[in-house]
Structures are given as structure tokens and as C-alpha cells.
Amino acid sequence: MTDGNWTILISVGVTFLFMLGVPVFLVIGYWVIGMSLVLGLPLINTGSALADVFTDGFALLAMPLFILTGDLINRSGIARRLSDFAYACLGWLRGGLAMASLGACGLFAAISGSNSATTATIGSMLHPEMVKGGYDERFSAATAAAGGTVGIIIPPSIIFIVYGFLMNLPISELFVAGIIPGAMMVGGMMLVAFFICSRNKWGHLIRLELARVLKTGLGAWLGFFAIGLVLWGIYTGKFSPTEAAGVTVGFCIIVGFVSLPIHALMGRPSEERDFRERGISEYLVVQGFSPLELPSITMRSAQITGILAPLIAVSVVMQQILSVLGAQEIIGDFVRGMGGYYAVLFTSMAIVFFAGMVLESLPVTIILAPILAPIAASVGVDPIQFGVIFLVGASIGFITPPYGLNLYVASGVTGVPYFRLLRYTVPYLFALLSVWIMVALLPALSTILIPSG
Known part of the structure; x- marks a missing residue:
């Protein structure tokens, strides 16, 4: 079986696990280990990368x-x-x-x-x-x-x-x-x-x-x-x-x-x-x-940190493997091919929005930000403004099904079933999308308060 077939098989397998409710950390971790074996990357590199994320990140x-x-x-x-x-x-x-x-x-x-x-x-x-x-x-x-x-x-x-x-x-x-x-x-x-x-x-x-x-x-x-x-x-x-x-x-x-x-x-x-x-x-x-x-x-608090911290680390390793596979070049070429300033900006926003529908904000940020931010900067988007645009889009993902982490949290603390929340989530979603577009079109909304010099 070719490496491409193994990649498809592993990706389909972990997607199935995600649909069954397996935690995102384990889903990404299984994909990282499986792809490391397929690509012939030593697993010790994965362990080192996991450790480096926090030992080098004050x-x-x-x-x-x-x-x-x-x-x-x-x-x-x-x-x-x-x-x-x-x-x-x-x-x-x-x-x-x-x-x-x-x-x-x-x-x-x-x-x-x-x-x-x-x-x-x-x-x-x-x-x-x-x-x-x-x-x-x-x-x-x-x-x-x-x-x-x-x-x-x-x-x-x-x-x-x-x-x-x-x-x-x-x-x-x-x-x-x-x-x-x-x-x-x-x-x-x-x-x-x-x-x-x-x-x-x-x-x-x-x-x-x-x-x-x-x-x-x-x-x-x-x-x-x-x-x-x-x-x-x-x-x-x-x-x-x-x-x-x-x-x-x-x-x-x-x-x-x-x-x-x-x-x-x-x-x-x-x-x-x-x-x-x-x-x-x-x-x-x-x-x-x-x-x-x-x-x-x-x-x-430590329990919550224990959920988020490994997710950050394993997502960084996932980003590295995607780079080896050439995913960054594929996405980058696609976005660059859109043309000028607004085409690149709104294409990036669309990618962030759809990624947020199936992934938590941390993996979305760790995987996509290093790809999209340099492209946006190359067409003249202010890096700080793009950071705000990117993360407002990631925040909207918290109420977009099928993932919608906040919907699960709200369901858990209120006792209202997940799917019964969706009807009244939609109007809020449109309001947030309207704000998102305004932030994208008006750079001053993000940069006016930043001290000059």
C-alpha cells in the first residue's frame, strides 16, 4: 500500500473516532503517531517536539x-x-x-x-x-x-x-x-x-x-x-x-x-x-x-489546563507533519491564487470558519495561523489586525455545529440538550459574523488603541 493510501486510511480512521466522541487530543495524537510511522519519522522526535513546546514557551x-x-x-x-x-x-x-x-x-x-x-x-x-x-x-x-x-x-x-x-x-x-x-x-x-x-x-x-x-x-x-x-x-x-x-x-x-x-x-x-x-x-x-x-x-484549574496543554503540544507536532506532507504549500497556493487583498482576506476567513466547525480553536490556530498569516501579510494586511480577524473567526467556531464547544458546555451546565440550543444560536451567529466582517473591513477597529512607537 502506498503512503498516500495509508494517509487516507489513517485520516478516515481518526475522523471516524472523532465522530464517535473520542477526545480531540487523542484523535490528533493517533493521527500524528500513525503518520510518523508512515513517513518514517522517529517517534522520539514527536516526544522532543511535545516537550519543546512548553520548555521553550514562557x-x-x-x-x-x-x-x-x-x-x-x-x-x-x-x-x-x-x-x-x-x-x-x-x-x-x-x-x-x-x-x-x-x-x-x-x-x-x-x-x-x-x-x-x-x-x-x-x-x-x-x-x-x-x-x-x-x-x-x-x-x-x-x-x-x-x-x-x-x-x-x-x-x-x-x-x-x-x-x-x-x-x-x-x-x-x-x-x-x-x-x-x-x-x-x-x-x-x-x-x-x-x-x-x-x-x-x-x-x-x-x-x-x-x-x-x-x-x-x-x-x-x-x-x-x-x-x-x-x-x-x-x-x-x-x-x-x-x-x-x-x-x-x-x-x-x-x-x-x-x-x-x-x-x-x-x-x-x-x-x-x-x-x-x-x-x-x-x-x-x-x-x-x-x-x-x-x-x-x-x-x-489544573484539570482544564491538563486538557488544553497536551492539545496545544500535539497540534504543533501535527502542524510539522502537515508541513512534511506539503499541506501548507497546497493551502498557501490556493489562497494566493485568489488574487489581491480582499480576495486573500475573505478566503482566509472562510477557511478559518469552516475549520472552526469541526475543530477547537487551539488546533485551528496552531495549524492554520502559520499558513495564512504570512500570506495575508504579503498582500498588506496588518499582522496584528489579521491576528484579531483570525481569532474572532475561531471564537465563532465555539457556537457552530457539529463541534461548537460552547454549545456542549452550555448544555452540560443548563441541562438543555445540545440540539435544542441550535435554534436560538443562529441569530447570535449572524450578529457575530456581521461584527467579524466589520473588523475585517475596518483595520482601525483592531489597531487604534495600540500605543504608537
Whole structure:
């Protein structure tokens, strides 16, 4: 049997495994090992490549730290305070709780940097409240899934770290470049939520009260401080992304430890009382957590890192094998053959979109970014702008079936079956695609905030 036939056979085999639900890491790993044997590549090279990804990549250390940050702010109660503030600002509008969920996703993403953590946290907190408030359970679950897409766009972002590491771009500039597109994604999805809820008369309206906004805003001060700390440190160059992640983790741990005894002295948890009944002091302190809980929180974060880190490593090896097979040249020649600036740009976007339908954002980024980014640069696309374009497209893949990782996460935390989410995911998908096109056509949306010089 020829090498080409073996390649087809192995590729079909692992595709079948993927359809059966085998984890993506194992699917790619089986393909890598099988193709290494077919091409006569020593397996020791695979092991060395896996090790080199992390021993030579200081920037990737930020990934587990930002994942831990997401778990810490959720457990400490900071995430709940951010969602309360968003609801106080938007609850007077039809669909206000749905829009507050999306706003809370944006605020949570500005600390955690993870799409799945954003979907899981906001979905588990606000889905029951939305259903209780008269929203369709399918719509509320789809809202959590769609809102989580901004988790990898609004800085800090785990996938921006990976992209910057691969393409040798300043991660701090990528972070800043994602601010406006991320805000636009949240705004576009809020408009969708407003129109859907207005048409269906979903949601119980609350009065817009300045006292509620001020009190909940005061209650979310720790979350705002954490967001400001990360953005200030990265924007001014005081912190590298990895250092910013470490500082944020330290801040969240201190907040958790200090808040717990103070919160306990107050007796009844403030979250159980109406905002009018709560004193100012109750808004200044979150629930917190004890030092004894820290190992379990860390272990949960480590489990997520243990899923993502091997996937990054094995995807890098997959990229190397694809290079040996000439896949990069084939895709590169195809894209170059499209012609000029816009043809190359939109062809690249189409490739990213369809790849995101069947693969998670990490392998999409690791496999396609080194192929498409140099071609885009050769026709005049700014490298930072293309990074944002690429990753906005990858984020949309989180709600596009058949893969749609956020759909699985939302289904898991809400109990709504996967396929029942799809109907209300489609309007959000169109909103995100509209924003994506705007980001592609208007480079200033990605680059205007980046400090010159």
C-alpha cells in the first residue's frame, strides 16, 4: 500500500473516532503517531517536539494562571457581583436579564481569558434566573453559549497568548487589539437578545434605579479593580501577559482569604437580601473562600489546563507533519491564487470558519495561523489586525455545529440538550459574523488603541 493510501486510511480512521466522541487530543495524537510511522519519522522526535513546546514557551505559562483566575473569581463571589451590576444597568429593558448575561460574560472574560470558563460560570449562575424570569430555557442556554465566545477576544485571552507565541507577535498588542472587537461582539449579541425578547415578550422588567446601579457597581469594585489591573499593566508595559496573570491570581487569592472572615461576621449573606436592605458595608466584601478550599480550586484549574496543554503540544507536532506532507504549500497556493487583498482576506476567513466547525480553536490556530498569516501579510494586511480577524473567526467556531464547544458546555451546565440550543444560536451567529466582517473591513477597529512607537 502506498503512503498516500495509508494517509487516507489513517485520516478516515481518526475522523471516524472523532465522530464517535473520542477526545480531540487523542484523535490528533493517533493521527500524528500513525503518520510518523508512515513517513518514517522517529517517534522520539514527536516526544522532543511535545516537550519543546512548553520548555521553550514562557508566554504559555500565562494560560494556566488565567484559567486559575477564572475559577478564583467565580468561587470568591466576584463574578456574581459583576452579573448583578450588569442586571442593574440593563434590567429595565425588555430582555434585560439576557443582555445582562452577555454583559457579565464580557466582564468575566476581561479577567479570566477563557471561553469555556465564561460560558460555564455565567450559564450556571444566570440560566436558572432567566428561566424563573419567564425566558425560554433554550434561549437562555444559547445566550450563555454565545456570550462565552468573547472569552478569547476580550483581553486577557488564552488563545491570543498562543497566537502571539506561534507568530512571534507582541502579546500585549494583541490583547489591546481585541478590546474594541470584543466590545462590538457583546453589543451585537445584546441587540439580538433585545429583538428576540421584545418579539416574544420575555423577561420581567425592573425599574432603572440609580441607587441599585450605584450599590451593585460598588459591590463589583473588586472585579473592576482586577480588570483595570490587568489592562493597565499590559497596556503600559508594566507587566508581561504572564506577569499580569500571576499578579491577578495573587490578587484574587488575597481577596478570597481576607473576604471570608469579614463576610462571615456579617451573618446573613448579602446575596439573599433585596438591594434596599443591604448596607454599604455588605457591598464592599464578597463571599471569599478559605485556604483549605484553595487546593480543590487549583485542582479544577489544573484539570482544564491538563486538557488544553497536551492539545496545544500535539497540534504543533501535527502542524510539522502537515508541513512534511506539503499541506501548507497546497493551502498557501490556493489562497494566493485568489488574487489581491480582499480576495486573500475573505478566503482566509472562510477557511478559518469552516475549520472552526469541526475543530477547537487551539488546533485551528496552531495549524492554520502559520499558513495564512504570512500570506495575508504579503498582500498588506496588518499582522496584528489579521491576528484579531483570525481569532474572532475561531471564537465563532465555539457556537457552530457539529463541534461548537460552547454549545456542549452550555448544555452540560443548563441541562438543555445540545440540539435544542441550535435554534436560538443562529441569530447570535449572524450578529457575530456581521461584527467579524466589520473588523475585517475596518483595520482601525483592531489597531487604534495600540500605543504608537
